[in-house]
Amino acid sequence: MKDSNFLKEMNARSVWHPMAHPADCQANPPTIVTGASGVRIKDVDGHEVVDGVGGLWNVNLGFSCQPIKDAIAAQLDQLPYYSIFRGTTNDKVIQLSEELRNFFAPDGLTRAFYTSGGSDSVETALRLARQYHKVRGEAGRTKFLSLKKGYHGTHMGGASVNGNANFRTQYEPLLPGCYHIPAPYTYRNPFNETDPEKLAQLCLQALEDEIAFQGAGTVAAFIMEPILGAGGVIPPHESFMPGVREICTKHGILLIADEVITAFGRTGSWTGSRHWGVQPDFMCTAKAITNGYFPFGAVMIAENVAETFEKDESGRAAIGHGYTYSGHPVGAAAALACLDETLKQNVPENAAVRGAELHKGLLDLQGAYGLIGDVRGGHGLMCALELVSDPATKAPIDKATINTIQEVAYQNGAMVRVSGPNIILSPPLILTEDDVNTILSALKAGFEATA
Ligand SMILES: Cc1ncc(COP(=O)(O)O)c(C=O)c1O
Numbered sequence: 451m452k453d454s455n456f457l458k459e460m461n462a463r464s465v466w467h468p469m470a471h472p473a474d475c476q477a478n479p480p481t482i483v484t485g486a487s488g489v490r491i492k493d494v495d496g497h498e499v500v501d502g503v504g505g506l507w508n509v510n511l512g513f514s515c516q517p518i519k520d521a522i523a524a525q526l527d528q529l530p531y532y533s534i535f536r537g538t539t540n541d542k543v544i545q546l547s548e549e550l551r552n553f554f555a556p557d558g559l560t561r562a563f564y565t566s567g568g569s570d571s572v573e574t575a576l577r578l579a580r581q582y583h584k585v586r587g588e589a590g591r592t593k594f595l596s597l598k599k600g601y602h603g604t605h606m607g608g609a610s611v612n613g614n615a616n617f618r619t620q621y622e623p624l625l626p627g628c629y630h631i632p633a634p635y636t637y638r639n640p641f642n643e644t645d646p647e648k649l650a651q652l653c654l655q656a657l658e659d660e661i662a663f664q665g666a667g668t669v670a671a672f673i674m675e676p677i678l679g680a681g682g683v684i685p686p687h688e689s690f691m692p693g694v695r696e697i698c699t700k701h702g703i704l705l706i707a708d709e710v711i712t713a714f715g716r717t718g719s720w721t722g723s724r725h726w727g728v729q730p731d732f733m734c735t736a737k738a739i740t741n742g743y744f745p746f747g748a749v750m751i752a753e754n755v756a757e758t759f760e761k762d763e764s765g766r767a768a769i770g771h772g773y774t775y776s777g778h779p780v781g782a783a784a785a786l787a788c789l790d791e792t793l794k795q796n797v798p799e800n801a802a803v804r805g806a807e808l809h810k811g812l813l814d815l816q817g818a819y820g821l822i823g824d825v826r827g828g829h830g831l832m833c834a835l836e837l838v839s840d841p842a843t844k845a846p847i848d849k850a851t852i853n854t855i856q857e858v859a860y861q862n863g864a865m866v867r868v869s870g871p872n873i874i875l876s877p878p879l880i881l882t883e884d885d886v887n888t889i890l891s892a893l894k895a896g897f898e899a900t901a
Contacts, residue, residue, distance in 0.1 A: 454482075454494045454495070457482050457494055458479070458482070458494065461479040461480065461482060462475040462476050462479050462480060463476070467480060481493050481860070481865075482494040486501070486513035486514075487512075487513055487514050488512050488513060488514050488880075489501055489512045489513070489877060489878045489880060489881055489882075489885055490513075491513070491865060497860075497861075499860060499863050499864050499865050499892070500863060500864045500865070500877070500881075500885050500888045500889055500892075501513075501864075501865050501877060501878065502864045502865050502866045502867070502875045502876075502877050502889045502892075503865055503866065503867045503874075503875075503876055503877070504831075504876045504877045504878045504879075505742040505878075506737070506742070506876075507679065507710075507711040507716070507737055507738075507832075507876040508711075508736075508737035508738050508741065508742030509738075509741055509742040509878050510714060510715060510716065510738040510741060510792070510797060510878055510879040510880070511738075511741045511788070511791055511792065511795065511797070511878065511879070511880055512878045512880050513878075515741055515743075515787075515788070515791055517787045517790065517791055518740065518741050518743050518784050518787045518788050518791065519743065520787070521783045521784055521786065521787035522743060522744060522780055522783060522784050522787075524783070525542065525779055525780045525782075525783035525784075526780060528779075529541075529542075529779045530779070530780060531778065531779065531780070532779060533774065533776075533777075534564070534776055534777035535772060535776075539777070540777065540779040540782070541779075542779045542782035542783045542786060543564065543777040543779065543782045545782070545786060546562070546782040546785050546786050546789075547561075547562045549786060549789055550562050550748060550750065550785075550789070553720070553789060553793075554721070554733070554750045556720070556724055557721055557723050557724055557729055557730070557733060557750070558729035558730075558752050558753060559729075559730075559733055559750035559751060559752055559753075560750075560751070560752070560753045560756055561750070561751040561756045562748045562749070562750055562751070563578070563748065563749045563751065563769075563776070564746070564747065564748050564749075564773075564776040564777040564778075564781075564782075565736065565746075565747035565748065565749065565773060565775075565776060566745045566746065566747060566773055566775040566776075566778070566781075567603075567736045567737075567745050567746070567747050568603050568708075568710035568711075568734065568736035568737060568747060569602075569603030569604055569605040569608050570603075570605070570736070570747055570773060571603075571708075571710060571734035571735060571736050571747040571748070571749050572602045572603045572605065572607065572608040572611075572673070572706075572708060572710070572734050573603075573605045573607045573608060574734075574749045574771060575671075575673070575706045575708075575732040575734050575749050576594060576607045576608075576611070576670075576671065576673070576706070577607070577771050578732065578749070578751070578755075578769075578771070579594075579670045579671035579704045579706060579731075579732065580592055580670050580671075581759075581766070581767070581769070581771075582670075582704060582755055582758055582759070583670055583704075584766055585758055585759060585762050585764070585766045585767045586758055588667065588702075590667055590668055591667060591668060591669060591670045591702075591703075592627055592668065592670055593627040593628065593629065593664055593668050593669045593670060594607075594610070594611050594625075594627065594628045594629075594669075594670060594671055594672070594673060595628075595629050595630070595631065595657065595660060595661070595664075595669060595671070595672045595673075595703070596611040596612075596613060596628065596629075596630055596631075596672065596673045596674060597613050597630065597631060597632075597633045597634075597653075597674050597675075597678065598613035598614075598630045598631065598632055598633050599613045599614060599633040599635055599678055599681035599682065599684060600612060600613040600614075600630075600633065600673070600674060600675055600678055600681060600708070601613070601614065601617070601675070601678070601679060601680035601681050602673060602675075602708050603710070604617060606621075606624065606625060607625055609621055609624055610624035610625035610628040611628050611630075611673050613630050613633065613681065614681055616870070627668075629660055629664065631653060631656045631657050631660055632652075632653050632656055633653070633678060633681070633684055633686075634646065634649050634650050634653045634684065634686035634687060634690050635649075635678075635682075635684045636649055637823065637824040637826075637836060637844070638844065639652075639653075646686070646687035647687045647689060649687065650686055650687035650689045650690040650693065651689070651693075653686075653690065654690065654693040654694065654697065657672070657694065657697055658697060661697070661701055661703070666701035666702065666703065667702075669701065669703045670703070670704060671703060671704040671705070671706050671731075671732075672694060672698050672703055672704070672705055672706070673706040673708055674691070674694060674705075674706075674707065674708065675707075675708045675709070675710075675711070675712065675722070676691055676707055676709065676712050676717065676721075676722025676723055676725060676726055676728075677712055677717055677722055677725075677829055677832060679711045679712070679832060679874075679876070680711075680869065680874070682826065682834050682836060682869070682870070682872040682874070683826045683827060683832050683833055683834035683872070683874060684826060685826065685827070685828060685829045688726060690726075691723070691726040691728045692726060692727060692728055694728075695728045695729070695730075704731040704732065704755070705728075705730045705731050705732075706730060706731065706732045706733075706734065707721075707722065707723045707728070707730035707732070707733045707734070708734045709721055709722050709723065709733050709734060709735050710734055710735060710736045710737055710747070711737060711738075711832070711876070712725075712832075713733065713735040713738065713739070714735070714738040714739065714789075714792055714797070715738070715792060715797040715798040715801050715830070715879055716738070716801060716830050716831055716832055716876070716879065717798070717801070717829045717830040717832065718798050718799075718801045718802030718805055718829055718830035718831075719798055719830070720798055721733070725829065729752065730752065731751075731752045731754070731755050732749055732750065732751055732752070732755065733749065733750040734747070734749055735747055735748050735749070735750065736748075738788070738792075739785050739788060739789075740781060740784035740785050740788050741784070741788045741791075743784055743788075744778075744780055744781045744784040744785075745775070745781070746775075746778065746781030746782075746784065746785055748785075795880065797879040797880065798830065798879075800879055800880060800881070801830040801831045801879040802830055804831055804877075804879075804881045804882075804883070804885075804886055805827060805828070805829065805830040805831040805832070805833070806828070807883060807886045808827065808831065808833050808875065808877075808886050808889065808890070809825070809827035809828045809833055811886065811887075811889075811890040812825045812827065812833055812835060812875075812890070812893075813825050814890075815835075815890070815893060815894060815897065816835075818894075818897070819897040819901070820841050821837050821838065821839070821841075821847060821851070821897065821900065822835050822836075822837060822838075822897075823836050823837060823838035823841050823844055824836040827875075830879075831875075831876065831877055831878075831879055831881065832875070832876050833874075833875045834872045834873065834874045834875065835872065835873040835893075836871055836872050837851070837852055837855075837871050837872070837873065838871070839851075846870075846871045847871050851900050852868050852871065852873070853868065854896070854899055854900055855873065855893070855896035855897060855899070855900060856868050856873070856896065857896075858892075858895050858896040858898075858899040859892040859893050859895060859896035860892070861895075862891065862892040862895035862896070863888045863889075863891070863892040864888055864889040864892035864893065866889070866892070866893065866896075873893070875889065877889065
């Protein structure tokens with residue numbers, strides 16, 4: 451390996467980093483991570499911290515999950531690649547599909563379409579949703595509805611249903627026919643409603659209103675995260691997703707659950723949809739499906755949607771969609787081992803307990819530091835702090851202050867993620883109570899530094 455001087459010298463010189471300004475990366479080079487074990491990462495200077503980000507919401511089982519590493523290595527020896535486009539398949543993908551079918555049976559999802567990651571999964575679900583209606587003879591159903599603040603990756607379709615201007619403005623025009631309704635975000639919303647249940651009802655009314663305005667017969671699908679993640683961890687009231695399901699069913703609109711971060715235990719339930727007692731028509735998964743060790747994803751498909759495609763005799767159900775790496779045997783082998791470990795370790799249980807501890811600790815911090823305008827969490831290991839410069843006006847925090855908090859937290863033992871005014875926490879689901887305390891004390895040090 452090149453020495454650390456070389457790495458520091460060349461850091462961000464010839465790489466453009468996602469979600470960053472190239473000039474800012476050159477001026478403030480990113481942390482060079484060179485190793486990891488358990489829930490800890492180590493940088494080029496040997497500094498070791500708890501990873502409060504969990505890779506990027508994906509390393510749910512930590513960095514030392516040997517069975518997944520072994521499965522990847524063995525698969526590379528046995529069959530490193532073969533396509534599953536029409537005419538060929540591989541043993542691992544057949545096996546995985548049966549395991550996923552069992553795993554997702556309580557969600558009513560019985561078929562898998564494989565992808566290389568979350569954005570691919572979203573794109574797949576959007577495309578198959580339109581196709582479903584065409585197969586059924588309702589070709590006019592092409593529009594998509596989604597939530598403001600929602601995050602659905604960065605492909606052109608995903609960006610079009612995204613609910614955050616940062617991922618949209620510089621890339622417009624986006625896909626026509628995509629419309630957004632207010633998110634059930636109690637801290638800031640156009641209704642000035644702070645009661646979560648009342649707000650959920652208002653957002654559902656907005657959805658009904660938008661459907662009436664567009665015409666139900668023009669809408670293909672509604673896509674939502676069961677708990678909004680990248681947009682700042684926004685858990686809706688428990689009535690919200692069931693309410694969305696009811697409205698979608700009433701109007702013949704498909705419900706796509708974007709569970710790229712919530713599937714496989716993060717919310718304290720096995721899936722976010724199950725957390726709210728909802729069965730979606732499509733579920734987008736990726737990330738933790740291989741513990742982040744291999745780029746892979748699966749769109750799970752409900753039985754009724756599957757039947758519509760499978761019983762088609764018109765030819766319209768032939769799928770004109772897919773990726774070279776759909777059903778990659780190494781990804782499938784990784785996912786098989788990962789699912790096995792995830793089930794053995796019963797990760798939602800620990801996610802719920804540790805998540806409650808983390809949430810409580812963050813609420814305690816809010817009591818001590820006025821910069822913390824809102825604390826969100828309470829559903830497994832996904833929490834956020836929304837920082838403000840003045841709690842009375844909710845004026846957003848300045849970049850320098852939030853960056854200082856992150857930097858000092860890092861020096862004090864925890865990597866945390868800054869996204870706009872939010873500090874987002876999505877650690878591995880195998881976190882211990884000590885690790886939770888490390889994250890909290892590191893954050894405290896960060897806030898102290900600004901006091
Ligand atoms: C809910 C959701 N959907 C889609 C994506 C996009 O996934 P990827 O970055 O793997 O393309 C993400 C990524 O964080 C996500 O959180």
